[in-house]
Amino acid sequence: MDTFVKIAKSKLKDFLQHIMENYTLYAPVKKKISRFERIEDPSQICLLPNRTEISLKPIFLPPKESLFRWKKVEDGYIIEDCLNGKEKKVIFGAKGCDVASLKILDLYMMEVSDPYYASRRKDTIIIGITCEYPRESCFCTAFGGMIPDEYDLWLTDIGDYYFVDIGSERGKELVSMELFERASPEDEERKREKIERAEQEIRKMAKIELEEYQDMEDKFEDKIWEELGDICLSCGRCNLICPTCHCFDVRDITNLDGSAGERIRVWDSCHLFEFAKTSAENFRRDRRARVRYRIYDKFVFSVKRYKLYACVGCGRCIDSCHAGIDIRDVLRRLIR
Amino acid sequence: MNIGIFSLSCCEGCSVEFLNMEEEILDILNHFGIENFRLVKEVNKLPVDVAFVEGVPANENEVAKLLEIRRNSEILVALGSCSATGGVLAPGAKPVGHYVDVDHCLYGCPFSRDELKEFLTSIIIDKAFGKKEYSVCMECSLLENGCLLEEGYLCMGPITVAGCNALCPSNGKPCLGCRGSYEDANLKSHAKILLDKGFSKDEIIDAFSLFSHRDLREVIEWLKRR
Amino acid sequence: MSNPYIPSIAKIMDIIDETPDTKTFVIEPGLSFKPGQFVELTVFGYGEAPFSISGGNEDSIELSIRAVGNVTRKLHAMKIGEHIGIRGPFGNGWPLEKAEGRDLLIVAGGIGLAPLKPVIEWVCKNRSKLNEVTLIYGARKPSLLLFKRMFEEWKKCMNILLTVDEPEEGWKGEVGVVTKLCGKVKEFSDALTFMCGPPVMMKYASKTLIDLGFSPDDLYLSLERNMRCGIGICGHCAVSGMYVCKDGPIFPLDEALKFIEKPHEVQGVLD
Numbered sequence: 118m119d120t121f122v123k124i125a126k127s128k129l130k131d132f133l134q135h136i137m138e139n140y141t142l143y144a145p146v147k148k149k150i151s152r153f154e155r156i157e158d159p160s161q162i163c164l165l166p167n168r169t170e171i172s173l174k175p176i177f178l179p180p181k182e183s184l185f186r187w188k189k190v191e192d193g194y195i196i197e198d199c200l201n202g203k204e205k206k207v208i209f210g211a212k213g214c215d216v217a218s219l220k221i222l223d224l225y226m227m228e229v230s231d232p233y234y235a236s237r238r239k240d241t242i243i244i245g246i247t248c249e250y251p252r253e254s255c256f257c258t259a260f261g262g263m264i265p266d267e268y269d270l271w272l273t274d275i276g277d278y279y280f281v282d283i284g285s286e287r288g289k290e291l292v293s294m295e296l297f298e299r300a301s302p303e304d305e306e307r308k309r310e311k312i313e314r315a316e317q318e319i320r321k322m323a324k325i326e327l328e329e330y331q332d333m334e335d336k337f338e339d340k341i342w343e344e345l346g347d348i349c350l351s352c353g354r355c356n357l358i359c360p361t362c363h364c365f366d367v368r369d370i371t372n373l374d375g376s377a378g379e380r381i382r383v384w385d386s387c388h389l390f391e392f393a394k395t396s397a398e399n400f401r402r403d404r405r406a407r408v409r410y411r412i413y414d415k416f417v418f419s420v421k422r423y424k425l426y427a428c429v430g431c432g433r434c435i436d437s438c439h440a441g442i443d444i445r446d447v448l449r450r451l452i453r
Numbered sequence: 454m455n456i457g458i459f460s461l462s463c464c465e466g467c468s469v470e471f472l473n474m475e476e477e478i479l480d481i482l483n484h485f486g487i488e489n490f491r492l493v494k495e496v497n498k499l500p501v502d503v504a505f506v507e508g509v510p511a512n513e514n515e516v517a518k519l520l521e522i523r524r525n526s527e528i529l530v531a532l533g534s535c536s537a538t539g540g541v542l543a544p545g546a547k548p549v550g551h552y553v554d555v556d557h558c559l560y561g562c563p564f565s566r567d568e569l570k571e572f573l574t575s576i577i578i579d580k581a582f583g584k585k586e587y588s589v590c591m592e593c594s595l596l597e598n599g600c601l602l603e604e605g606y607l608c609m610g611p612i613t614v615a616g617c618n619a620l621c622p623s624n625g626k627p628c629l630g631c632r633g634s635y636e637d638a639n640l641k642s643h644a645k646i647l648l649d650k651g652f653s654k655d656e657i658i659d660a661f662s663l664f665s666h667r668d669l670r671e672v673i674e675w676l677k678r679r
Numbered sequence: 680m681s682n683p684y685i686p687s688i689a690k691i692m693d694i695i696d697e698t699p700d701t702k703t704f705v706i707e708p709g710l711s712f713k714p715g716q717f718v719e720l721t722v723f724g725y726g727e728a729p730f731s732i733s734g735g736n737e738d739s740i741e742l743s744i745r746a747v748g749n750v751t752r753k754l755h756a757m758k759i760g761e762h763i764g765i766r767g768p769f770g771n772g773w774p775l776e777k778a779e780g781r782d783l784l785i786v787a788g789g790i791g792l793a794p795l796k797p798v799i800e801w802v803c804k805n806r807s808k809l810n811e812v813t814l815i816y817g818a819r820k821p822s823l824l825l826f827k828r829m830f831e832e833w834k835k836c837m838n839i840l841l842t843v844d845e846p847e848e849g850w851k852g853e854v855g856v857v858t859k860l861c862g863k864v865k866e867f868s869d870a871l872t873f874m875c876g877p878p879v880m881m882k883y884a885s886k887t888l889i890d891l892g893f894s895p896d897d898l899y900l901s902l903e904r905n906m907r908c909g910i911g912i913c914g915h916c917a918v919s920g921m922y923v924c925k926d927g928p929i930f931p932l933d934e935a936l937k938f939i940e941k942p943h944e945v946q947g948v949l950d
Contacts, residue, residue, distance in 0.1 A: 150599040171597055180595045184684045187723055193688045193762040194723055200682060229910040229925065232682045334939050348642045350611040352590040354600075364914030367727065367907050373480050373570065375578035375724040380684075384595060385914070390586045390637035392915060395905050396728075396748045398878060400918070400943060404639065410940065417939060418920020439590075439602060439611055439646050579756075580725055581749035 121300035123278040128296045133159040133209065135294065140207040140242065143176055145169045153208065166249035168212045168431055172360035173219060176208070177237045178226070178384075180357070184233070184367075186379040199379075200232055206241040213263040214255075214431035216245045218360035220267055224423045225363050242287055247273040247308075248315055254432025256323035256445055262316050273308040280308040323430070325445050330420050333451040337409070341450050346405030348440040353386030355434035355442075356411065361427045362386075387411050412447055454576070457489030457501035458532070459522055461515050461549070463508025463542070467533035468492045470563035471505075477570060484577055500525035503576060505532040505559075509539065509546040516552055523553040528576070531555045534562040534664050538633045543666035557582060562631035562664065565617045585615045586637055589628050593619035601627045607652055607660050612638040631664045640672040654679065683910050686721045686764025692739060694759055698823045701745045701790060702755055706763065709739040713772030714797030715873075715901060715929050718742070719909045721764030725753045729906040729924070731794035732768060743793040743825060769909040770928050773798050773873050773899060782811040782867045785837075786884050788857050788876025789818050792825045794901050794928075795875055799829075803836040812837035813864055817857035817880070819843065821850045856880070861887040873929075875901040881944040885932055889948060895933035900944055902928050902935075918942050 124132060133156075136142055142156040147163040152171035156162060183199040219238075226234040245268045248255075257263055264271060269288035272279040280300055283289050320326075356362040366385040371378030385392065388407050393400040401407050419427035428444070435443050460468055472493065474481070489497040489504075504526035510516040523529055531549045534540030537558035539548045549555055559568055575582035590610035593600075601622055602608040609630030610622060621628050634640065640661075647657045658676050661669045693705035710718075717731040720742065728750040734741035746755040754763070775798065783802065787795050795814075802812055814837050818824045821843050830839060840860045842853035853860060857876065861884050864870070872888060874881055881900050888898060904916035904923040911925035919938035921927065935945045 150597070152597070170599070175597070180597065189723065193690070194764070196685060196688070196764075198682055198685055226912060229683070229912065231910075231912050232684070337939055348639075348645070350588075350590070350639045350642055350646075351637060352588050352594070352611045354590065354594045357591075357594040363912070365908075365912075366915075367913065369721075369724060369726045371574055371578070371724040373477075373484060373574050373577060375574060375580070378724050380721075380727075382913075386587075386591065387914065389591070393905055395903055396751075397903065398943070400904065404637075406940075413940065414917070414920060418917075422920055437594075437600070437603075440642060441646075441649075578724055579753070581752075 121302075121305050122281040122283065122292050122297045123275070123300040123304055124272075124281055124297050125278055129279065130159050132294070132296050133162070135296075136207050136209070136291075140205045142207050142209060144209040153211070156209075162210065164210050164246065167252050167255065168214055168248070168433075170433070172358070172431065172433065173208060173211055173215045174222065174360050174363075176206075177219075177222065177234055177241075178363060178365075181381060181383045182233060184380045184382055186377070188377040200236060203236050203239060206237075207244060208241060209244045211243060211245045212248050213245060213265050214257045214429040215360055216243055216268055217257070217260065217265040217429040218431070219243070220265070221361045221419075221423075221425065221427050221429070222363060224425075225361070225427075242291070243268045244270040244272065244288075244291075246279075247271070247312055249274065251315060251319045251322070252432060252436075253322060254435040255319050255430065256325055256432060257430035258316050258319045258323060259325045259327045259448075260426055260428060260430045263312060263319075273311055275304055275307040275311065278304065280304050282308075323445060325448055327426065327448070327452065330424075331416070331452050333413075333417055336451045337413075339450070341447065342405045342409045345408040345442060345447070346403065349388065349404055349408050349442065350439055351386075351388045351390065351404055351407065352439065353388050354437045354439070356386035356388060357384050358433040358437045360429060360431060360433070361415075364392075387414065412444070412451070416448070416451070454485050454502045455488040456485045456503045456505065457487070457497070457499070457522070457526070458492070458505045459489065459507070459518075460491060461506060461508035461519060461536070462511035462546070463533070463535045465492065465507065467505075467507040467536075467563045470566070471569075474566055474569075477566065481570075481573060485573070502526065503528045503530060505530045506536050506549055507532045508535050509542050509548060510552060511546060519549060519552055528556045529553065530572070531558045533564045534560060534631050534633065538665060539667045540631070540664050548667070558584070560584075560614060560632035561617055565620070565632075567618060568616045584635065586635055587615050588635070588638065589613045589615050589617060589619050589622070589632070591615055592617070593622045593628075596623055598623055601625075602650075605650070607647060607656060609660060612640055612643045614638075629663060630660065633665050633668055640669060641675065644672060644676055683766065684908070686719070686727075686766045688762055689765045691757060691759055691761050691763065697743060697825050700823070701743060701825060703733065703741050703743040704754070705735070705739050705741050706765065707739045709735045709737050710765075710768060711737050712740070712768040712797075714775060714801055715772035715794050716768035716770045717794070717906070717909075717928065718765050718767035718769065719906070720750070720754070721766075722750050722753045722757070723762075723764060726750045727764070727766075727907075729769075729909065731901070731928075733793040733796045734800060743790070743796070745790045766909060769906070769924055771926070773901075773929055774871075775801055778871045779808045781809065782870035783809050783813075784864055784867060784870050784872040784888075785812070785814045786857060786861065786872060786874040786876070787814070787816045788880040789823065790825065791874075791876035791880075791901070792816055795873060796826060796829075798873055799833055799837070803833065806836050811867060811870075813840065813867075814838070815840045815842075815857055815860045815864070817842040817844070817860070817876075820845050821847045821852075856883065858883040858887045862891070865891060867893075870897065872898040873901075874899065878943045882946065882948060885945060885948045889932075895936060896931050898932040899929050900932060900935060902930060902942055902944060904928070
């Protein structure tokens with residue numbers, strides 16, 4: 118895209134109002150915890166200086182959802198698919214880590230298309246925004262930095278205006294409105310500085326740089342796993358809070374006499390004792406093996422399968438771990 | 454099928470909780486007749502197919518009563534924490550399982566209604582029913598509640614067996630551990646984390662002892678020695 | 680495209696008692712499958728579990744199932760004419776095409792014969808395409824050997840070597856683990872091996888065959904894991920980043936040995 122565009126902060130509300138006429142808008146809201154919610158009124162939106170506590174994941178893969186309902190009838194069963202109709206979504210105000218996580222989630226959920234995820238995810242328009250200042254736990258710079266590869270529009274606060282990067286044809290269509298103005302090279306310079314400054318700060322705190330494919334395979338028998346296995350509570354919080362963890366459990370629930378019921382899926386955690394258990398054997402009985410599995414699934418197996426790390430450096434698992442396990446420390450030891 | 458709800462020494466909160474099941478009780482009565490429930494019936498009979506026993510025997514009479522219930526029931530269910538693990542009545546009192554064979558336990562103070570329904574379904578349609586092997590903390594995270602332990606409360610969620618759908622934390626109160634622990638729980642690590650967070654040894658010992666004095670005695674002893 | 684999570688309704692047409700704890704369920708409609716593939720079977724209200732297909736075609740399929748858990752116990756209590764749900768087939772299947780023109784060794788333990796039965800039936804139909812074919816099959820007790828009713832038929836096409844851990848009255852075959860019989864196939868020159876059984880059995884049988892000079896890339900193992908979704912998403916069956924439900928359940932030994940997270944079935948095979 119050759120031209121630079123910007124939008125005055127005072128016109129943002131009009132822009133969002135316009136979006137809401139044609140799309141369902143999701144944006145950050147701060148209640149007890151900060152998360153993305155469906156917006157009815159733009160004044161609900163709370164543009165936070167850094168990532169929300171809950172990622173974008175639940176919009177596309179809810180913690181609990183019905184797959185189908187069934188009912189016993191005289192000659193068998195009737196099944197009713199719970200797959201919903203599509204909703205034209207715009208996600209506004211997502212930070213780089215969360216937008217980057219969608220690309221990873223897409224790989225896992227759509228290698229064989231998961232229809233429930235796909236129907237929510239398809240044609241979603243992403244309008245991201247640059248972080249003002251990072252959290253202590255942020256380390257997105259280890260995975261390519263604050264600006265993701267794929268987005269439709271990207272906003273950066275440059276004072277009275279948001280500088281707008283256009284990342285797709287759909288994005289281009291959105292900025293064709295009168296609300297947007299042509300930006301100057303100075304505006305672009307200001308944007309660049311802003312991003313650089315924030316990334317510099319993250320680098321300083323995170324102190325971790327990963328090469329594209331860092332070899333960690335030889336650490337499979339490292340004593341770190343025993344140390345982490347001793348302190349990990351196997352509570353599963355790191356999995357559930359992670360924007361790219363997507364494992365789920367499938368459960369059947371019924372009415373009292375079992376004549377009707379539904380099959381639901383619920384987020385699951387590879388840290389739980391029964392995660393890899395079959396009727397014959399538990400293949401990851403040891404807590405040590407479970408702790409190791411999660412790290413390897415993010416940094417070794419994902420690289421083998423999809424040629425990328427299944428981590429975006431959002432730091433949510435660091436903030437949520439009761440035992441204080443810091444994935445940055447773990448990585449530092451693994452790449453040493 | 455017939456059921457009975459029997460009270461030994463306890464607060465009888467589980468009996469009350471049974472009566473609180475306003476939404477579900479009619480459906481339950483479609484499948485089960487209540488033969489014995491002192492709190493609501495004048496004429497109470499034995500035998501029953503399923504006996505729910507709350508509380509613990511506190512004297513010889515109650516032990517005899519418990520033995521009689523066991524002899525006169527197909528399935529005996531320890532209803533609630535006191536009955537299942539000794540609960541708040543331990544260490545003085547012993548759980549029902551100390552005296553008779555217990556077929557199933559419904560943990561919690563009081564028990565979880567959802568779990569009771571799940572159990573009744575398992576009886577009606579002959580489906581497996583068992584204890585979960587993960588924590589209240591997992592259930593709480595699924596609800597995206599935010600974390601009371603992080604906020605500085607002494608929460609027992611990470612080592613307490615799931616099944617209540619994180620009722621207390623969802624209502625802003627830390628988990629007291631009323632459902633007891635589970636095999637995979639990392640008790641020592643949780644104790645250490647609480648110490649690191651600045652809770653005193655006594656506070657932690659109290660929290661671990663409140664509902665699980667018997668089951669957690671090893672880690673309680675370990676804490677005392679520290 | 681149809682939703683892979685929705686089971687189609689199938690009817691139990693016949694139930695064959697194989698052993699005291701295993702029954703074969705013949706269900707309709709059938710489906711087109713490759714030997715070694717599996718389906719996810721729903722007993723409505725009780726849950727879903729994976730089972731390898733032990734025979735059949737588009738008209739009807741056979742599932743040979745041991746009663747061990749919640750779903751299987753209920754299934755064993757079901758009667759002809761009742762309905763279940765089926766999703767699948769899932770998984771990769773045995774590489775039958777590689778067996779043509781070569782010796783084939785089939786090694787099974789216990790219920791592990793179920794996913795190999797379609798291989799045996801394929802062998803019987805295509806006998807001229809193969810050289811030597813031997814089935815080594817072991818179970819805990821003679822009464823627990825599956826598909827005994829088929830043995831006479833199968834013997835026309837292959838050698839069958841049987842062994843049990845605990846002999847019962849009248850047992851004339853071998854006593855001991857499957858591994859012991861693996862030593863008897865020394866004369867196999869250019870052999871492909873298909874193996875399925877308990878992890879410990881597969882581990883020691885693989886080791887014995889490797890020691891005999893069998894090549895790890897000619898030895899195929901069917902792994903059993905906690906396959907829930909069947910399409911490589913839910914994560915429960917993952918081993919070393921491979922989805923057993925989709926990338927497997929059948930893996931060549933040399934590939935499994937390269938897994939960073941070594942499957943239990945191959946741990947120590949090269950030691």
